[in-house]
Amino acid sequence: MEYQLQRENPIAVFDSGVGGISVLRELIRIMPEEDFIYFGDSKNAPYGTKEKEKVRDLTIGCARKLFDQGAKGLVVACNTATSAAVRKLREMYPYIPIVGIEPAxxxxxxxxxxxxxxxxxxxxxxxxxxxxxxxxxxxxxxxxxxxxxxxxxxxxxxxxxxxxxxxxxxxxxxxxxxxxxxxxxxxxxxxxxxxxxxxxxxxxxxxxxxxGGEGTAREMKRRLQEKDLLCGRQKRGQVVFENSLTDDSKIELCKKLLNI
The missing domain is CATH 3.40.50.1860 (Rossmann fold)
Known part of the structure; x- marks a missing residue:
C-alpha cells in the first residue's frame, strides 16, 4: 500500500519507551512549525533484551500504524530498533523519509x-x-x-x-x-x-x-526538504503523544520530559 504524503501531515517519532523524547526535543527546536506524533512502545519495552527478529517485527508494526495515521516521515529514536529494522523499513517504504539514530x-x-x-x-x-x-x-x-x-x-x-x-x-x-x-x-x-x-x-x-539527537533532527529536516514535504506554516506545531500501554502514566512522563 502506498501512502499519500502531504506537507501538513505530522512527523512520527518512535521509541520503545520514553527515551526518544530527547530526539523529539531536538526535532521541535529545529522544526518548531511541524506537527509530531510521538509513539512509545512501553508495553514491549525494553527492546534491548529481545531477539533482533522480534524487535524488527515490533518496529515495523508500530511504523505501519503511524503511517496509517498519516505520518509523512518517521524518526526511529531507538538504537536497537534502528539496527534491527531501519534498512527493512526503507525497503518497504522507499518514498517515505525514514531516519534512524546512532551514537554520536x-x-x-x-x-x-x-x-x-x-x-x-x-x-x-x-x-x-x-x-x-x-x-x-x-x-x-x-x-x-x-x-x-x-x-x-x-x-x-x-x-x-x-x-x-x-x-x-x-x-x-x-x-x-x-x-x-x-x-x-x-x-x-x-x-x-x-x-x-x-x-x-x-x-x-x-x-x-x-x-545523536541534533544530528538526527537535522537529517530528517534535510530529507523532508528534499521531497518538498516541509509544512511551511508560520505558527508553532502540535505534539500528540501515544503509548502502547493503556494507562496514562507514560504519556504524563513524556510531557514532563519534553519540558525538562
Missing part, C-alpha cells in the same frame, strides 16, 4: 586531536555489529572506550531523575573514568540525555558530552 561517535572522535572517548550505551548496542563498524571507522582518530550501562535506561523510564540512587549508580559506573580520565563522553542511548547533568557532574566539567 563522529563529532566526539573529531572534537580534538586523538581524544579518549567514552561511549555509554546499552549492552545490546555495544554488542551489535553496527556499533563495531562505527568504532572501526574512528579508531584511528580516537581511543574509544565502550561502556555498557545496564539499568541506566530504567531510571529514565521510571521518571527517577533527581534521586540519590541515580547519582550513586553513575558514581559506581563511572568511577574509573573520573578526574580527567576521558576527554569526551557519547550518550549512546536516547534515554541518557535526561541524565546528562548528573553524568557531567560525575565525569567533571571538562568532559565534552555528545548525543
Amino acid at each position: 561517535l563522529k563529532p566526539a572522535a573529531l572534537c580534538m586531536e586523538h581524544p579518549k572517548v567514552l561511549v555509554m550505551a546499552t549492552p545490546m548496542t555495544i554488542h551489535e555489529e553496527k556499533f563495531h563498524v562505527l568504532m572501526e571507522r574512528y579508531k584511528e582518530k580516537a581511543q574509544i572506550l565502550p561502556l555498557p550501562c545496564p539499568g541506566l535506561m530504567d531510571f529514565i523510564e521510571r521518571g527517577d531523575l533527581d534521586g540519590e540512587d541515580l547519582y550513586k549508580y553513575l558514581e559506581d559506573l563511572l568511577y574509573s573514568y573520573r578526574e580527567n580520565q576521558v576527554d569526551a563522553a557519547v550518550l549512546g542511548c536516547t534515554h541518557y540525555p535526561f541524565a546528562r547533568k548528573q553524568i557531567q557532574q560525575v565525569l567533571g566539567e571538562n568532559v565534552k558530552i555528545f548525543d
Whole structure:
C-alpha cells in the first residue's frame, strides 16, 4: 500500500519507551512549525533484551500504524530498533523519509586531536555489529572506550531523575573514568540525555558530552526538504503523544520530559 504524503501531515517519532523524547526535543527546536506524533512502545519495552527478529517485527508494526495515521516521515529514536529494522523499513517504504539514530561517535572522535572517548550505551548496542563498524571507522582518530550501562535506561523510564540512587549508580559506573580520565563522553542511548547533568557532574566539567539527537533532527529536516514535504506554516506545531500501554502514566512522563 502506498501512502499519500502531504506537507501538513505530522512527523512520527518512535521509541520503545520514553527515551526518544530527547530526539523529539531536538526535532521541535529545529522544526518548531511541524506537527509530531510521538509513539512509545512501553508495553514491549525494553527492546534491548529481545531477539533482533522480534524487535524488527515490533518496529515495523508500530511504523505501519503511524503511517496509517498519516505520518509523512518517521524518526526511529531507538538504537536497537534502528539496527534491527531501519534498512527493512526503507525497503518497504522507499518514498517515505525514514531516519534512524546512532551514537554520536563522529563529532566526539573529531572534537580534538586523538581524544579518549567514552561511549555509554546499552549492552545490546555495544554488542551489535553496527556499533563495531562505527568504532572501526574512528579508531584511528580516537581511543574509544565502550561502556555498557545496564539499568541506566530504567531510571529514565521510571521518571527517577533527581534521586540519590541515580547519582550513586553513575558514581559506581563511572568511577574509573573520573578526574580527567576521558576527554569526551557519547550518550549512546536516547534515554541518557535526561541524565546528562548528573553524568557531567560525575565525569567533571571538562568532559565534552555528545548525543545523536541534533544530528538526527537535522537529517530528517534535510530529507523532508528534499521531497518538498516541509509544512511551511508560520505558527508553532502540535505534539500528540501515544503509548502502547493503556494507562496514562507514560504519556504524563513524556510531557514532563519534553519540558525538562
